[in-house]
Amino acid sequence: MSIEFIQLAHGSGGSATTKLLEQIFLPRFRDIGLQPENDAALLPIGNGVTLAFTIDGFVVEPPFFPGSDLGSLSVNGTINDLAVMGARPLYLACGFVISVGVSSTMLSQIATSMQEAAAASNVQIVAGDTKVVESRGTTPQIQVTTSGIGIVEAIEPWHTPRVRPGDQLILSGTIGEHTLAVMGARHSWFQHDPIASDCASLYPMLVPLHPIPDIHWVRDITRGGLGGVLNELAHATGYGIELDEEKIPISSLVRGWCEILGYDPLYLANEGKALLAVDRAAASHTLSELGKTVLGRHASLIGEISSDEQPVVILNTSIGGRRLVMAPAGELFPRIC
Amino acid sequence: MSIEFIQLAHGSGGSATTKLLEQIFLPRFRDIGLQPENDAALLPIGNGVTLAFTIDGFVVEPPFFPGSDLGSLSVNGTINDLAVMGARPLYLACGFVISVGVSSTMLSQIATSMQEAAAASNVQIVAGDTKVVESRGTTPQIQVTTSGIGIVEAIEPWHTPRVRPGDQLILSGTIGEHTLAVMGARHSWFQHDPIASDCASLYPMLVPLHPIPDIHWVRDITRGGLGGVLNELAHATGYGIELDEEKIPISSLVRGWCEILGYDPLYLANEGKALLAVDRAAASHTLSELGKTVLGRHASLIGEISSDEQPVVILNTSIGGRRLVMAPAGELFPRIC
Numbered sequence: 001m002s003i004e005f006i007q008l009a010h011g012s013g014g015s016a017t018t019k020l021l022e023q024i025f026l027p028r029f030r031d032i033g034l035q036p037e038n039d040a041a042l043l044p045i046g047n048g049v050t051l052a053f054t055i056d057g058f059v060v061e062p063p064f065f066p067g068s069d070l071g072s073l074s075v076n077g078t079i080n081d082l083a084v085m086g087a088r089p090l091y092l093a094c095g096f097v098i099s100v101g102v103s104s105t106m107l108s109q110i111a112t113s114m115q116e117a118a119a120a121s122n123v124q125i126v127a128g129d130t131k132v133v134e135s136r137g138t139t140p141q142i143q144v145t146t147s148g149i150g151i152v153e154a155i156e157p158w159h160t161p162r163v164r165p166g167d168q169l170i171l172s173g174t175i176g177e178h179t180l181a182v183m184g185a186r187h188s189w190f191q192h193d194p195i196a197s198d199c200a201s202l203y204p205m206l207v208p209l210h211p212i213p214d215i216h217w218v219r220d221i222t223r224g225g226l227g228g229v230l231n232e233l234a235h236a237t238g239y240g241i242e243l244d245e246e247k248i249p250i251s252s253l254v255r256g257w258c259e260i261l262g263y264d265p266l267y268l269a270n271e272g273k274a275l276l277a278v279d280r281a282a283a284s285h286t287l288s289e290l291g292k293t294v295l296g297r298h299a300s301l302i303g304e305i306s307s308d309e310q311p312v313v314i315l316n317t318s319i320g321g322r323r324l325v326m327a328p329a330g331e332l333f334p335r336i337c
Numbered sequence: 338m339s340i341e342f343i344q345l346a347h348g349s350g351g352s353a354t355t356k357l358l359e360q361i362f363l364p365r366f367r368d369i370g371l372q373p374e375n376d377a378a379l380l381p382i383g384n385g386v387t388l389a390f391t392i393d394g395f396v397v398e399p400p401f402f403p404g405s406d407l408g409s410l411s412v413n414g415t416i417n418d419l420a421v422m423g424a425r426p427l428y429l430a431c432g433f434v435i436s437v438g439v440s441s442t443m444l445s446q447i448a449t450s451m452q453e454a455a456a457a458s459n460v461q462i463v464a465g466d467t468k469v470v471e472s473r474g475t476t477p478q479i480q481v482t483t484s485g486i487g488i489v490e491a492i493e494p495w496h497t498p499r500v501r502p503g504d505q506l507i508l509s510g511t512i513g514e515h516t517l518a519v520m521g522a523r524h525s526w527f528q529h530d531p532i533a534s535d536c537a538s539l540y541p542m543l544v545p546l547h548p549i550p551d552i553h554w555v556r557d558i559t560r561g562g563l564g565g566v567l568n569e570l571a572h573a574t575g576y577g578i579e580l581d582e583e584k585i586p587i588s589s590l591v592r593g594w595c596e597i598l599g600y601d602p603l604y605l606a607n608e609g610k611a612l613l614a615v616d617r618a619a620a621s622h623t624l625s626e627l628g629k630t631v632l633g634r635h636a637s638l639i640g641e642i643s644s645d646e647q648p649v650v651i652l653n654t655s656i657g658g659r660r661l662v663m664a665p666a667g668e669l670f671p672r673i674c
Contacts, residue, residue: 054430125371133438149380
């Protein structure tokens with residue numbers, strides 16, 4: 001069924017977003033260059049240099065939450081879209097759409113966070129734009145759209161065409177923190193034991209992997225969560241995926257709150273976690289390199305690409321069952337990134 | 338006085354916008370690379386290659402208006418930010434923030450316009466992002482933030498440090514059409530004799546100027562209009578500007594409506610017009626090159642950079658008077674670009 005009117009689900013990063021892209025944007029933009037399967041476009045510019053180029057909009061509400069805020073999120077989110085393509089992030093450009101009535105104090109705090117996050121990653125914010133709009137209701141008061149340029153450093157491309165059966169799937173750390181941090185701040189949950197967002201630059205964790213030729217594919221796990229990203233991977237490669245539930249790192253705090261709230265951690269967004277598909281022969285070396293980094297110390301081999309030509313994601317549960325992990329269909333968590 | 342809360346005027350492109358930049362963004366972003374004096378950042382990437390990189394948000398309401406729409410505006414606006422830096426626009430990335438309830442028909446029309454505008458300029462749309470938000474009230478229903486990359490082709494940089502007293506100011510064509518087109522569509526004015534936006538890519542008009550070393554500075558005249566851009570130029574260079582009112586090209590239709598509506602055409606936004614500062618020796622050659630192009634056929638020498646070290650803009654009026662052209666202070670025309 002074709003889309004008639006846009007709904008929140010179309011922004012979820014799940015199957016409704018795929019539908020929106022397939023109905024409206026892909027038919028029009030694919031033949032003028034769109035590379036929808038990558039987090040950043042790869043642009044050869046001669047002399048063996050390949051640029052990575054990306055854009056990401058951030059509409060998180062509230063703009064401040066434990067562990068991060070809209071400012072660092074908008075910088076690190078875009079840095080990560082470049083980093084997972086094997087690129088070194090270099091330059092950012094930031095477009096602000098600000099509602100009338102926003103305080104300069106709030107805007108200054110956001111800008112300071114952006115400055116600090118960029119400086120920490122040695123990335124320059126070189127261009128900007130501000131628009132001011134009237135606004136009411138639940139629309140976020142400050143929207144930041146951040147575009148980034150990087151230079152590809154990985155010796156082989158980290159992209160979908162290189163994924164094949166037998167590839168090992170490595171998750172760089174625990175899942176679920178970011179969504180719970182934002183939802184907690186929004187609804188004043190977890191006051192005594194706040195959950196902090198995992199928002200961070202993935203670049204330092206991924207640099208040691210640049211020289212490894214057997215890294216096939218890397219993606220950060222944001223909107224739609226691990227379940228969303230795995231379904232996209234299955235869909236894009238045409239291969240099935242087998243997961244081992246016990247190997248998926250989840251903190252006891254996140255697991256406990258997910259049980260109470262009825263959330264499936266597989267669909268929670270993250271802002272400092274990567275999923276990697278690597279050749280079987282390179283898996284233990286990759287795990288060891290990740291394990292030496294701060295962000296990758298809980299990295300875990302969670303499954304593999306199967307030779308099943310049904311592009312479905314199967315979870316082998318801790319009690320010995322097998323269940324299908326569907327693509328997220330609706331929008332469980334609006335305005336979290 | 339420092340800003341406490343954001344108002345519409347802070348998005349005007351005039352003195353309030355300058356204040357917002359100076360209070361909040363410049364102190365934080367300048368030391369991490371921001372190049373606020375240019376429409377696009379210039380990034381040398383080795384081998385004599387310089388990238389131009391820019392971002393621009395578009396919040397026009399209504400999204401369709403005579404001569405253009407949000408789609409072509411978001412593509413050509415970003416192309417123009419690159420073109421006025423002497424660059425060839427190559428790649429765009431587009432971030433959409435869409436309100437719940439927007440029809441797929443409307444979104445498809447916008448996407449088609451973007452596709453057509455990009456294809457017409459041989460520019461690729463290589464990356465995108467969509468977010469969906471709840472929304473009410475007067476906030477534009479579809480916001481597009483477009484980032485662009487180009488390669489600098491002009492043999493000398495077109496930027497502020499090269500502007501000097503005696504430089505001739507050339508305006509590439511008539512002013513005022515874009516604002517009147519959007520305001521006309523918003524308020525159902527001019528139904529029998531609609532005014533079409535001048536929205537267009539400036540690149541073809543500027544290409545013949547790339548080999549001319551005496552082009553010192555080029556800027557497109559959008560928010561804040563000619564009055565805004567001239568005041569920014571005076572402020573940035575520290576020199577005064579003398580204008581000849583009779584030489585400023587304005588169509589009789591625009592002039593007539595401005596008189597009726599009480600608008601000063603000097604502050605109306607344009608989306609297909611450039612202002613150039615060129616060495617006196619190169620002025621007639623530049624005018625002749627511009628005159629050979631479709632967009633530049635009404636190009637006119639409108640004034641010069643004076644040796645006055647007061648950075649003010651003086652208009653020599655058609656009746657022999659002299660008046661000060663102030664920077665636009667408030668927001669006369671919200672949501673026009």
